[in-house]
């Protein structure tokens with residue numbers, strides 16, 4: 001990074017030199033301010049020659065009047081340095097976003113917007129601030145040292161040692177300060193990612209009964225952010241100490257050694273001039289430099305690192321989730337026998353408010369152990385509401401639900417997790433290894449079982465693309481389909497006998513969806529799928545058509561004969577996509 005920075009400045013040598021020339025004029029001003037005051041006192045006012053004193057002050061005032069053109073010159077040259085940097089960053093951010101979009105057309109790179117706007121502006125402001133303050137400090141120091149040397153070289157004795165000590169301390173603290181800032185930003189981002197991941201997958205987390213586990217992981221992220229923030233605050237204190245050493249100590253030393261300096265032949269005017277150099281020029285310049293280094297500097301470093309990490313070449317495309325090598329054949333399923341049904345809903349009604357129309361109105365449903373049921377219906381009719389009620393996430397206003405003969409009412413999240421697993425559309429994936437993600441619902445599951453499940457569900461190529469089972473996942477880097485595949489693997493190995501997929505395959509392509517559903521159908525247990533493609537409904541043993549008063553239950557062929565709602569729906573699906581899809585893949 002420093003190498004690239006130097007190369008950037010070397011390419012703009014002319015702007016740097018002109019900026020240095022303007023800055024030299026600024027240090028001449030610094031020099032004149034203290035020097036004229038010393039002469040005004042010694043040769044003028046203290047010698048009883050008021051006119052000469054006033055004349056020296058007039059020279060200092062004239063020097064101050066040149067400040068405006070100097071500042072204008074400085075800022076013009078600063079723009080010559082800063083704007084090309086901004087253009088280069090925008091170019092880089094756009095290229096990276098386009099390449100990312102080409103690599104994953106379904107993915108939405110929200111960070112690109114931040115890089116284009118906020119992060120680019122952060123770099124621009126931070127870089128401009130640093131150049132401005134660093135340059136100002138260097139030239140004010142040159143002006144101060146030149147002034148002290150001209151007035152009386154012995155004045156450097158109290159000033160130079162604390163100044164050099166403070167600056168060395170600051171230089172030594174820069175790296176650890178930047179590290180602390182980087183750790184803080186990383187921890188902060190990790191916390192934000194985790195919080196947004198949990199928020200997006202809250203239904204998944206609740207449905208899985210993984211609240212404690214996710215709470216512990218989120219708590220750990222909060223602790224890490226708190227520790228990083230404290231560490232950063234300690235370095236801010238060190239920065240203040242270095243400011244004290246470099247800026248205030250020379251003033252204290254100058255005042256303390258004043259009697260000795262007077263004995264060395266330093267005049268009162270020279271002492272006042274030296275004091276002016278320190279208090280009016282060096283100290284403010286040092287103060288702004290420290291502030292810029294402490295805040296803008298470390299932020300700049302971190303944001304620039306982000307830009308540098310961003311690939312501007314197309315990334316290798318992760319393989320699409322393909323079908324598993326050989327989906328196992330259907331396990332023979334017990335039909336309604338003496339065993340209790342896997343799912344029994346008895347007169348279930350559900351409305352979202354006292355005055356709202358019921359979404360479910362006296363629904364009766366029995367799903368046999370081992371059965372595969374598809375639920376279809378127009379958007380907003382209540383399919384997700386039904387899955388939530390069956391999974392025990394929503395308590396019905398009337399009626400009751402039993403899973404395998406156990407009433408769901410009053411069960412804890414852990415108890416429910418043993419009875420069923422519900423995978424919604426928004427899959428929850430967290431920063432952790434691939435295996436940790438897969439065994440969220442069964443922490444004791446051996447790795448080979450997890451990998452077998454992944455292979456069955458067609459997720460093996462994805463796992464390989466992610467870097468293997470022990471690779472650490474970045475949830476933000478995963479597409480919706482990839483997240484869904486991981487959540488499906490997790491559900492597959494769950495010990496729950498009932499799996500409910502609420503459009504949990506909607507981001508997979510039809511082939512991947514078919515193999516995932518076949519794998520679930522072959523899994524011992526019962527499967528309920530909210531279908532969003534005709535093909536998905538056709539694969540099921542029975543189909544529940546949710547459509548208010550036209551609600552019907554039967555096999556695909558049976559429903560085609562007797563349910564107008566089902567015929568309309570299949571007609572719509574076929575018209576939208578002859579292959580049977582409703583879209584969304």
Ligand SMILES: Nc1ncnc2c1ncn2[C@@H]1O[C@H](COP(=O)(O)OP(=O)(O)OP(=O)(O)O)[C@@H](O)[C@H]1O
Nearest residue numbers: 352353359377378379380381382383384385386503
């Ligand atoms: N938390 C809620 N509060 C109030 N109304 C809700 C809530 N959740 C769902 N609804 C309403 O209940 C109805 C059924 O919603 P639900 O999500 O169950 O339908 P859906 O068939 O799954 O829809 P889609 O296919 O679009 O996902 C809709 O009118 C919806 O607006």
